[in-house]
Amino acid sequence: MVSERFASRWDTLAFVVCVGLALVARALPERVQESVAAGVRQTLLVPFLLVEQETSRLRAAYGEADSFLAERDSAALRAIRAEGLAEENHRLRELLELRDRLPDGGVSAVILRQATPTRGLAVLLSKGAHDGIRPLSPVITPHGLLGVVRSVDPSTSVAVLWTHPDFRVSAMTPDGSVFGLVRPRGGDPDTMTMLLAGVPYRDTIPTGTPLLTSGFGGVYPRGIPIGWVVGMLDEQEGLARSYVVQAAAHPSSTSHVIVLVRHLADIGGAYAPAHDQ
Amino acid sequence: MTVRGEGLRRWSILLFLALLHFGLRPWLGNGRFAPDFLLLALLVYAIGERPGRAVIAGFLIGLLSDSLRPVAFGSAMLAYSVVGYLAAWGKAVFFAENPVVAAAFFFGGVVIRDVLVLVWGGGTSGAGLLWQLGIWTPLQGLATAVMGLAVLYAFRRWLGLRLSG
Numbered sequence: 001m002v003s004e005r006f007a008s009r010w011d012t013l014a015f016v017v018c019v020g021l022a023l024v025a026r027a028l029p030e031r032v033q034e035s036v037a038a039g040v041r042q043t044l045l046v047p048f049l050l051v052e053q054e055t056s057r058l059r060a061a062y063g064e065a066d067s068f069l070a071e072r073d074s075a076a077l078r079a080i081r082a083e084g085l086a087e088e089n090h091r092l093r094e095l096l097e098l099r100d101r102l103p104d105g106g107v108s109a110v111i112l113r114q115a116t117p118t119r120g121l122a123v124l125l126s127k128g129a130h131d132g133i134r135p136l137s138p139v140i141t142p143h144g145l146l147g148v149v150r151s152v153d154p155s156t157s158v159a160v161l162w163t164h165p166d167f168r169v170s171a172m173t174p175d176g177s178v179f180g181l182v183r184p185r186g187g188d189p190d191t192m193t194m195l196l197a198g199v200p201y202r203d204t205i206p207t208g209t210p211l212l213t214s215g216f217g218g219v220y221p222r223g224i225p226i227g228w229v230v231g232m233l234d235e236q237e238g239l240a241r242s243y244v245v246q247a248a249a250h251p252s253s254t255s256h257v258i259v260l261v262r263h264l265a266d267i268g269g270a271y272a273p274a275h276d277q
Numbered sequence: 278m279t280v281r282g283e284g285l286r287r288w289s290i291l292l293f294l295a296l297l298h299f300g301l302r303p304w305l306g307n308g309r310f311a312p313d314f315l316l317l318a319l320l321v322y323a324i325g326e327r328p329g330r331a332v333i334a335g336f337l338i339g340l341l342s343d344s345l346r347p348v349a350f351g352s353a354m355l356a357y358s359v360v361g362y363l364a365a366w367g368k369a370v371f372f373a374e375n376p377v378v379a380a381a382f383f384f385g386g387v388v389i390r391d392v393l394v395l396v397w398g399g400g401t402s403g404a405g406l407l408w409q410l411g412i413w414t415p416l417q418g419l420a421t422a423v424m425g426l427a428v429l430y431a432f433r434r435w436l437g438l439r440l441s442g
Contacts, residue, residue, distance in 0.1 A: 011329035011362075018336040018358040025343070026351030026397070033350035040344035052299040059303055112303075112345075122348045164348070165399075186403065252309070 034151045034158075041153050049112070049156060053126050056110045060092075092256060094142035098270060106258040107131045112156070120251055121164045123147075125259065128155045132261035136219050139257050144225035144248030144271075145169065145213060146257055157259070161251045162194060162226075171196060171226050171245075172214040178203045179214055182226055182245060192250055194227060196243040205229050205243055215265060223268020286435040287325060294318035294428065310416035312424040313387060315342065319357060320386050321428065323364035325436065335361025349398025356393035360386050374439055376426055383425035387418035 025033065041049070098106075109127040127133055129152045137149040139159045147161040160167055163184050171182045180199040196211065209229045215222030227245040235241040260267075298314035305311035319338050323331035338361075339354035364386060391414040395406055429438060 011327055011332070011365075014329035015332045015358070015362045018332045019355060021336065022339065022351050022355035022358055024351075025354055026349070028350070030350075037344040037350060040340060045341060045344060048295060048299040051296060052303065055300045055303050122346050124345055158346070160348075186405070252307070 037158075038151060038153050041156060049124075052112050053110070056112065056126065060110075098140075098142045098258060107133060107261050108256060108258050109133075109157075111255055111257060120161070122150070122158055122160045123251070125149075125157045125159055125257065126155075127259065128153045128157045130154050131259075133157045133259050134261065138220045138224065138260045140224055140260065141249045141254050141257055143250075144227065145220065146249040146251065146254060148219065149259060159257075159259075162247060162249070163251060169220055169226060170214040170216040171211040173205060173209055174212060176214075178205055179216075180243075182211065185244065192247045193230070194245040194247055195233065196229065196245050197240070199241045199243065201235065201239055201241060204232075204241070207231055211245055212268065218263075221260065221264040222266040223271060225271055283435075283437070286432075287322070290428070290432050290435060291318045291322055294321065309413045310420055312420040313390075313417060314424070316357070316360070316386055316390055317383065317421055317425050317428065319361050320364050320383055320425065321436070323361050324368050324438075326365055328362050328365035331361035331365035332358050333361075335359070349394070352394045352398030355397055356390045359393060360390050363389065376429075379429060380422040380426055383422040384415075384418040387421050388414055391417075 025036070028036075107127050109125040109131075112124040112126055125133075125139070133149055133152050135149055135152055137157075138145065139147045139149060139161075145162065147159045147164070147167065149157050149159045151158045162169070162182075165184060165186070167184055169182050170179065172179045178199060180196045182194050182196050185193045185195045196205075199205065207229055211226045211228060213220040213222060213224040213226060225248040227247040229243045230246045231244050233242040233244050294314045294317055298318075302308065302311050302314065315338050319331070319335055322334050326334070335357035336354055339357035342353035342357065343350050364382070367382070388410075391410065395409060429436065433439070
């Protein structure tokens with residue numbers, strides 16, 4: 001009876017200590033949180049992340065092999081069987097084409113998938129400091145800007161996506177006449193919409209106008225597509241207007257990305273063929 | 278079965294589930310509703326352990342989860358700790374070695390984990406929160422419950438369970 005009571009108290013104590021530690025971890029400064037997370041990723045998680053990276057590589061190879069076999073089949077069979085693979089191959093081909101068009105300084109990486117419900121806000125990438133990735137390296141896709149690297153380990157890195165509440169990027173219209181600050185609109189990351197705020201009241205942006213990174217701030221090169229304007233949200237009388245922006249890059253349908261590891265002033269040329277189509 | 282042999286078998290199941298989480302999940306389509314093998318490992322562990330050990334296991338799994346995606350760092354530690362503790366306490370009441378009850382046990386674990394991570398961690402609100410809790414969480418709960426039953430049936434002897442039905 002005594003030992004049972006002791007065990008029960010021990011259970012309660014363990015619960016209180018663990019919950020207390022979790023609360024302390026939540027309250028720690030972001031810099032400390034990131035160093036703890038990096039420490040765990042570089043020790044306990046190394047074998048598991050290796051398994052996941054190898055699995056992702058195997059999956060890509062499997063996709064390519066199936067695609068090769070499918071090309072030998074009739075067009076009809078290929079259309080039926082390899083629709084998903086064709087989609088993935090199309091994405092990879094777009095990525096390769098974008099990397100070819102970019103000046104030197106792009107590293108391709110795989111997004112490693114995780115299970116927690118915050119997966120739509122940040123992702124773990126399969127490349128890290130060994131590949132030249134640093135904090136604040138922009139993360140792009142063939143469709144446009146996806147996010148920015150927040151922390152880096154030797155072989156992996158964490159990137160926050162444009163859906164993250166802290167994400168901000170300076171934007172401009174293609175002719176460079178209107179500037180503003182783009183941030184996530186909030187709500188469901190799957191809504192794919194952002195908010196362009198701080199547009200001077202004297203300027204109006206027609207619906208459908210593409211928005212590109214302006215290059216201000218020194219983090220993102222000029223010319224990366226962010227999205228396009230789908231309507232005006234509100235206006236502060238005589239001061240500024242806000243617009244709803246449809247994002248160009250969708251986090252949940254992206255499996256491969258390019259991380260810009262060298263500072264580039266303007267990469268609009270790499271996206272020009274996509275705009276011309 | 279010796280106590281040591283039982284422990285080794287239990288740990289090998291947990292390691293197997295952890296490997297499935299990182300090795301199999303990428304093949305299972307959309308990550309929003311693919312089963313969560315780490316949570317499953319915690320719940321399977323909690324079935325045979327005291328709440329104190331289950332809460333420590335939950336805390337460690339939460340630490341791994343938070344490290345993989347440091348958004349709202351600490352929220353997964355809290356959520357997994359609570360899930361582990363509740364699962365170890367609740368097994369006596371809910372885990373009646375009945376498949377339906379066992380499935381509900383796994384489903385409930387996913388729901389409680391997601392509610393705590395989202396509410397405590399922030400980052401998602403309004404329609405996004407409703408969409409996650411109303412659609413994706415139940416789907417992932419169902420997938421995890423189905424996978425959990427498969428694991429229980431496959432390893433019922435090693436876990437010392439007598440599942441009916």
